[in-house]
Amino acid sequence: MNGSPLGTSVPRKEDRRLVTGRGRFVGDLQLPRMRHVAFVRSPVAHARIVSLDAGPAREAGYRVFTQADLGGIVLRAQSALPSYVETGQPALAEGKVRFAGEPVAAVVAADRYRAEDGAELVDVDYATLPPVTVAWDAGAAAVHDEAPDNVLLERTFDAGDVDGVLAGAHLTVERELVTNRHAGNPMECRAGVALFDPADRRLTFWSGTQVPHLVRNMIAELLGLSEGNVRVVAPDVGGGFGVKAVLYPEDVALCAIALQLPGTPVKWVEDRVEHLAAATHARDHRYLLTAGFAADGTLLALRADVTCNVGAYSVYPWTAGIEPLMAGGLLTGPYKLEHYRATVRGVATNTAPSGPYRGVARPASVFAMETLLDDAAARLGMTGVDIRRRNVIRPEDIPYRMPSRLVDDSGHYDECLTKALDAVGYDELRAEQQRRRGTGESPIGIGFACYNELTGLGRAASAGPRMPFRTGHDACTVRVNPDGRVTVFSGVTSQGQGLETTVAQIVADALGVRYDDVDVRIGDTDASLWGFGAFSSRQAVIGGGAAHRSALAARSKVLRLAAGLLEVDPADLQIEDGVVAVVGSPDTTIGLPEVARVAYLESNRLPDGIEPGLEATEFYDPVRGAFAAGAQVAAVEVDRTTGAVRILRYACVEDAGRAMHPQIVDGQIAGSIAQGIGGALYEHLVYDADGNLSTGTLLDYLMPTSAEIPELTIGHVARPAANPLGVRGVGEGGTLGPNAVLAGAVSDALGVRIDELPLSPSVVWTAARRAAEDAGKTPVEPGGRHSD
């Protein structure tokens, strides 16, 4: 390849192995003497453990581990926020279980089939306690003794004079909105293999984690091992979406078991039923909202009370604060507002813990905000487009300080919205909508969302609720090998985002070598110096920035060395495709292989003052973050008789800054929209009153397939961000729109309010019937005909 590979859709480095079945997933690992683990899980939501009898299982020859056997290890997610109530999460439950699916004991056997046989023999006696599954149920039993009211965290964001302005507003809109619990649910469930070598007290943990360095740090601390003797390897990982950015009790238990079975690799591969029951959930929220508007549609004030169901535990390291704080901090989204008061809280319940899921809270909070705008527009006789245009932050407002004090550096929302409207053919859709109203055909509706995605957060606005670390930086090492080819040891991790490819592009570009001559190693704490991992759409910005800086540092050494060998000034040299040439005299060249050979093998030729070796390691921290603007518009058709929603058109326009690999950028956006559509229309983790998950398999928990996801139109407004590569993160934005867009479209089609998600046929049918009743017409029976 000639020239820089940056900005072009080069073939992904990962693809060859993945399309030939040679991927390296944790579950694929087979090691000598390997043993398999099955967890005994609580069948009840809330109970005291009266007794646990492992005797029969042990007599049958199984190794069984309880919390006492593991030394009572407890994970503690910490936050410095004043109202935070710290609670612990045991590796295996002891004394009490707090959700159905919680691991209580672990059984080790020769294969998974036998481990599950052994788990059947473990006899646990539970005395059930009253469960709480709904976060806004008052007077529920305490999940943790430390928090008698179950509130693990509460915070109020307060700006301006909300009550005064609401009292004087031309229009106030009040809504209560409830969003549906769902989950990231990557196609590869969680998995781990742990092996302890007693000779030098080294633990290797292969784990499908998004955050290997964070896992190493806490595993070493909990198990009393030297951090350098813990190696965490995340090989190919089959999707993460936040679910795998958590250190789980099963991970800790597996490593602790390995310590007790020295030299024996222990493997746990989660099955889907376990995953749905015990991996993190998200988005189970209630919003109580009052908004004040001027007669021209200007948003004047917003009062909000947000309750997030955080489940049974405060997950490590994100705590119970991750969703509520994000909901409160970004509820106002890309809209200008001065008077804002939001009280947000995270409430513990007897359900699976909630954790980060792509978009963290904002698919719900964007739905809340956009619903208010649509409601106000309808009452004021404005269009949904006009009210958004009236209120969005504009380029001339930048930098805009949001009422939560976050600073928006984007401002291109109107441009995104306009492009998205064009992409769906807005005027034509409105005409069609009008036409159908006269014919009795299935109605169509149009919905909108504008949102800002907070990406690449540096130390000044670090991700997470004041945890004991700041996630603003990553490291990268660029090594030119003796043959002149390049190996990069990057702190990023990949669960499908193609980071091997992107990092190789960045390094090839900055160093001046061919893309094909760069290999990238990621996800191994022994290989890379440091990286926080994949979350908050941070890696292209931060990990990419570190790769860029380390490649520039390596380049500078290459140039100094080459300059010495060619006896010219380094400032007169350039590198392209691995050839160093004197600017202006293209015949004076030296290849990178020769420079590298001198650096490692021919010290006799090293110029004065230059040390052997050709490698550079640099960190990068953007200090601030980069907001990415986005807008989505869709048209749906609603079948009044069944409540079914069909998406006719869907467009998304985002500001990804400079796109380093356009295909990957579009793939991130398409995939995240599809997840958002799943959450808006189908996916719902439902607990019954006893706290049993009634959607515990993929037969009940419906994930969208190629038959449900429509063709998506993806557009861009590319405004380079203020970082070395000009990039903005794109990992999450797509998920932020669909709830709002589809609820808005259904509401527009039927002329009804949508107060709860998902937009299941029953919710939509009920809304349609209500609308028909309100209009004084005879309701339409499901599956039946008009009775008039």
Added chain:
Amino acid sequence: MEITMVVDGERVELTVEPRHTLADVLREQCGRTGTHVGCEHGVCGACTVLVDDEPVRSCLMFAVQADGSTVRTVEGLESDDGTLHPLQEAFVAHHGLQCGFCTPGMLMTALHLLDTHPEPDRETIRREMSGNICRCTGYMGIVDAVEEAARLR
């Protein structure tokens, strides 16, 4: 129990337990970890292989049921000289995969689709591929890839 299968052109004789699924036997005993398991209850399609040319969810079939059968997995798609199958090429060219976990099942389903629907339109592809779940791509690249592979046949 003793079973014999031909897996990707290789004859294998194995001792399996009656309860072992074909997916587990392919992965654990035949070392063919290219076939993935995403749900173990027949919904996600990640474990799809061809048994006597018919697509099968190998998590739902017991290995003993495949006794005497010819099994094709993703690992047999590439030719011996390393040339990728046109479907594999198309998945790479059209970004039909991100994490690649669903990809083996997608490819085997698509292989059968191309055999049974010589000229599928996008709607047919979307319908026929709807037994395979992908959490990453939003399906755009997958539909593009299958469409192109069909066109190039």
